[in-house]
Amino acid sequence: xxxxxxxxxRISTFDPNNFSFGGTFIDHxxxxxxxxxxxxxxxxxxxxxxxxxPAMMGVNYGQACFEGMKAYKDKDGQVFLFRPEKNFERINxxxxxxxxxxxxxxxxxxxxxxxxxxDREWIPQGEGxxxxxxxxxxxxEEALKARVSNKYMFAIVATPAKSYYSEPxxxxxxxxxxxxxxxxxxxxxAAGNYxxxxxxxxxxxxxxxxxxxxxxxxxxxxxxxxxxxxxxVRINDTIYTPPTSEKIxxxxxxxxxxxxxxxxxxxxxxxxxxxxxxxEALKSGSLKEVWGVGTAVVTTQFQALGYQGEKLALPRxxxxxxxxxxxxxxxxxxxxxxxxxxFGWRVVVDHxxxxx
Amino acid sequence: xxxxxxxxxRISTFDPNNFSFGGTFIDHxxxxxxxxxxxxxxxxxxxxxxxxxPAMMGVNYGQACFEGMKAYKDKDGQVFLFRPEKNFERINxxxxxxxxxxxxxxxxxxxxxxxxxxDREWIPQGEGxxxxxxxxxxxxEEALKARVSNKYMFAIVATPAKSYYSEPxxxxxxxxxxxxxxxxxxxxxAAGNYxxxxxxxxxxxxxxxxxxxxxxxxxxxxxxxxxxxxxxVRINDTIYTPPTSEKIxxxxxxxxxxxxxxxxxxxxxxxxxxxxxxxEALKSGSLKEVWGVGTAVVTTQFQALGYQGEKLALPRxxxxxxxxxxxxxxxxxxxxxxxxxxFGWRVVVDHxxxxx
Ligand SMILES: Cc1ncc(COP(=O)(O)O)c(C=O)c1O
Ligand SMILES: Cc1ncc(COP(=O)(O)O)c(C=O)c1O
Numbered sequence: 001x002x003x004x005x006x007x008x009x010r011i012s013t014f015d016p017n018n019f020s021f022g023g024t025f026i027d028h029x030x031x032x033x034x035x036x037x038x039x040x041x042x043x044x045x046x047x048x049x050x051x052x053x054p055a056m057m058g059v060n061y062g063q064a065c066f067e068g069m070k071a072y073k074d075k076d077g078q079v080f081l082f083r084p085e086k087n088f089e090r091i092n093x094x095x096x097x098x099x100x101x102x103x104x105x106x107x108x109x110x111x112x113x114x115x116x117x118x119d120r121e122w123i124p125q126g127e128g129x130x131x132x133x134x135x136x137x138x139x140x141e142e143a144l145k146a147r148v149s150n151k152y153m154f155a156i157v158a159t160p161a162k163s164y165y166s167e168p169x170x171x172x173x174x175x176x177x178x179x180x181x182x183x184x185x186x187x188x189x190a191a192g193n194y195x196x197x198x199x200x201x202x203x204x205x206x207x208x209x210x211x212x213x214x215x216x217x218x219x220x221x222x223x224x225x226x227x228x229x230x231x232x233v234r235i236n237d238t239i240y241t242p243p244t245s246e247k248i249x250x251x252x253x254x255x256x257x258x259x260x261x262x263x264x265x266x267x268x269x270x271x272x273x274x275x276x277x278x279x280e281a282l283k284s285g286s287l288k289e290v291w292g293v294g295t296a297v298v299t300t301q302f303q304a305l306g307y308q309g310e311k312l313a314l315p316r317x318x319x320x321x322x323x324x325x326x327x328x329x330x331x332x333x334x335x336x337x338x339x340x341x342x343f344g345w346r347v348v349v350d351h352x353x354x355x356x
Numbered sequence: 357x358x359x360x361x362x363x364x365x366r367i368s369t370f371d372p373n374n375f376s377f378g379g380t381f382i383d384h385x386x387x388x389x390x391x392x393x394x395x396x397x398x399x400x401x402x403x404x405x406x407x408x409x410p411a412m413m414g415v416n417y418g419q420a421c422f423e424g425m426k427a428y429k430d431k432d433g434q435v436f437l438f439r440p441e442k443n444f445e446r447i448n449x450x451x452x453x454x455x456x457x458x459x460x461x462x463x464x465x466x467x468x469x470x471x472x473x474x475d476r477e478w479i480p481q482g483e484g485x486x487x488x489x490x491x492x493x494x495x496x497e498e499a500l501k502a503r504v505s506n507k508y509m510f511a512i513v514a515t516p517a518k519s520y521y522s523e524p525x526x527x528x529x530x531x532x533x534x535x536x537x538x539x540x541x542x543x544x545x546a547a548g549n550y551x552x553x554x555x556x557x558x559x560x561x562x563x564x565x566x567x568x569x570x571x572x573x574x575x576x577x578x579x580x581x582x583x584x585x586x587x588x589v590r591i592n593d594t595i596y597t598p599p600t601s602e603k604i605x606x607x608x609x610x611x612x613x614x615x616x617x618x619x620x621x622x623x624x625x626x627x628x629x630x631x632x633x634x635x636e637a638l639k640s641g642s643l644k645e646v647w648g649v650g651t652a653v654v655t656t657q658f659q660a661l662g663y664q665g666e667k668l669a670l671p672r673x674x675x676x677x678x679x680x681x682x683x684x685x686x687x688x689x690x691x692x693x694x695x696x697x698x699f700g701w702r703v704v705v706d707h708x709x710x711x712x
Contacts, residue, residue, distance in 0.1 A: 021501070022499045022500045022501035023498070023499050023500075023501075025409075025411065025498070029409075029410065031410070047409065048409060049407030049408055049409050050407065050408065050409065050410070051405030051406065051407050051408075052405055052406065052407075052408050053381075053385075053403065053404060053405050053406065053513070054385065054387070054406070054492060054494070054509065054511035054513050055381065055490070055513045058414075058415045059414045059415060059420045059492065059494040059547060060420070060422055060490070060492060060547060060550075061547055061550035061551050061554075062418045062420065062546070062547030062548035062549070062550060062551040062552075063550075063551040063554070064415045064416070064418065064551070066416055096555070097552075097555055098551045098552070098554065098555065099551075099554035099555040099558055132500060134411070134416070134500045136410060136415065136416060138410070138415040139551075142379070142381070143378045143379050144378045144379075144424075144488060144490045144513065144514075144515050145377070145378035145379075146550045146584050147554070148554050148558070153410065155410035157409070157410050157411045157500065158500075159500045174539070176539050177539040177540075178537045178538060178539040178540055179537075179540075180537060180540075181534045181535075181536060181537030181538075181540060181573040182534060182537075182573040182574060183530070183532050183533040183534040183556070183573055184533075184534055184535075184536075184537060184540075184552060184573065185548075185551075185552045190418070190548060190551065190552065191415060191416060191417055191418030191547075191548060191551075192418035192541075192546060192547060192548010192549065192551060192552065193418070193548065194416075194417035194418060194419075194502045195417050195418040195419040195420070195454045195455070195495075195541075195546065195547075195548060196418075196453075196454070196540060196541045196546065196548065198417075198419070198454065198455035198503070198504050199452070199453055199454065199455040200539070202455055202504070217537040217538040217539055217540065217573065217574070218538060218573070218574035228502050
């Protein structure tokens with residue numbers, strides 16, 4: 001790895017109690033370029049611009065995929081990644097589906113650790129605080145031809161993330177728009193999937209919802225995901241989540257919730273969730289909770305479902321009654337080194353590089 | 357419009373008989389930036405790099421769409437655009453579906469004309485030669501949050517294009533992969549649609565085909581498009597093409613073919629094309645031709661269809677017998693000012709700017 005430390009650290013301007021998530025960038029980034037059929041050196045360099053023309057294939061043909069993951073700092077200042085090998089596997093799954101070169105474990109994991117290590121001062125400490133990390137691969141060749149690019153960049157950038165208390169939201173069960181086709185790229189973290197979801201989400205917001213529950217595009221009869229989260233439904237004391245498929249992103253949080261629920265002896269059923277079943281359960285009183293899970297906010301609880309033009313209120317459970325709240329706490333405690341780690345999910349980031 | 361002419365024209369290095377299509381860029385480009393809810397000045401500047409960090413939203417979330425169109429130079433050196441208002445309408449349709457700001461007619465059409473005018477020397481002359489023009493809009497804000505961007509760039513870049521004789525190709529009728537979902541972005545020229553098509557196309561190539569005929573994602577029983585072209589089928593003396601929909605791009609060449617066919621008195625039916633109907637017509641001998649149409653190569657004729665593991669040969673018609681060849685010639689002649697223009701499709705590019 002080639003390391004070029006910044007000579008203009010911005011850390012003194014960073015106020016961990018007052019910053020904008022997503023728009024504040026740590027001092028460094030990882031970059032690595034692919035050309036002539038192979039990846040070059042991994043470079044840790046100051047965060048900053050790289051020259052690209054508007055003919056760059058990444059923006060023309062959307063050959064780009066990314067990951068979202070976090071690093072956590074415990075009360076002693078130790079820093080941990082959470083299940084980073086899952087993100088490594090998933091970025092390569094995405095890359096394959098988009099006909100992009102896969103990255104090596106060394107590029108991904110060592111790059112990640114070096115970046116988090118050198119910029120560990122940027123990781124805010126305290127409840128819910130973390131560093132949000134964005135590995136991505138995108139096509140960089142300049143060419144106006146709709147074909148696979150010959151040049152790529154792998155990069156890792158990161159932004160401090162705040163405690164993100166998320167209010168319960170109202171979600172619209174999609175009856176027209178969809179995020180994934182059969183035989184499409186729904187299971188990839190493909191850049192284009194996100195742009196495609198913005199307009200339907202805007203329309204749902206205009207109708208008084210915060211998010212969309214995506215349903216299958218052919219019939220809209222089955223739950224797929226919610227916003228950019230996987231979805232869970234609790235009926236009586238059993239929790240349900242749809243099986244992953246080529247239309248559903250295999251979320252790390254989803255998988256962690258399943259394992260944590262099982263550990264607690266909660267019954268988990270991974271099976272298709274018909275919209276009708278959920279609505280009937282709501283009407284009969286057996287539907288207890290519906291929530292989304294993802295790296296960004298861990299859990300968002302839902303307070304109402306939009307279905308066939310009606311906004312149907314969901315029961316409001318106390319934190320003691322809610323599986324969503326319980327499992328969120330289990331996960332957050334584990335991520336923040338406040339509890340045991342029977343699964344081996346935490347990966348400590350050693351002090352290897354001298355800080356600037 | 358702010359005009360900054362290059363001081364280092366590369367035109368002397370350009371050999372119209374020997375250049376790479378898509379990788380050779382004309383001297384200038386148009387750029388215009390969107391910020392604080394509005395578009396700034398349109399600028400005509402030297403083609404070249406612009407600094408972006410890997411946090412640029414365009415590559416992270418695929419909020420990007422584009423157009424593909426051509427300028428043609430006739431034997432007297434006059435330069436024409438072809439139905440540019442169709443591309444203007446379509447880029448805004450794409451932008452809307454991707455929750456991006458629409459561009460103004462002034463930005464798009466005046467930008468186009470100024471760019472083609474200033475770099476008219478780059479347009480190769482002769483049969484099938486043209487300038488391929490790529491307007492695009494992409495998100496430029498630096499932010500690691502999956503939401504609508506607040507900053508965009510509109511750009512127009514261009515590359516000389518060669519006479520592109522295209523051999524008849526074998527196409528696989530897709531039975532698993534698809535390019536568009538119901539309620540998705542198939543009718544937008546969204547960047548992500550192209551990346552999604554690369555891997556399935558690679559697999560089809562490994563099976564001995566050149567392209568894919570995309571079918572509906574739910575049943576794979578209906579033709580949608582072929583590769584990055586709209587598709588036509590001729591049974592006896594009637595030609596069929598699927599109606600445009602939210603899954604099918606409303607191609608300018610498709611529309612032109614329909615009008616040119618009607619003008620010749622050829623019966624055109626715009627209706628869903630079941631795969632079964634095509635296969636039965638092939639077996640009974642009534643299937644005469646299947647072809648794709650698009651700006652890049654105008655027409656690609658198909659020589660075989662891959663269906664259920666078999667490669668079924670299509671009849672080989674002479675140019676005199678082929679509607680695909682006939683309509684292609686009608687269109688190319690019109691585009692190149694070799695025939696009358698009863699439709700008013702040609703738009704002359706006036707000499708307004710002094711050439712460099
Ligand atoms: C579409 C989509 N679904 C689900 C998730 C949740 O995945 P993870 O738990 O790995 O963050 C994400 C990413 O956050 C996503 O973008
Ligand atoms: C998916 C797709 N379908 C069809 C077409 C044909 O459209 P047009 O004739 O406007 O070039 C294109 C673009 O060339 C395309 O990208």
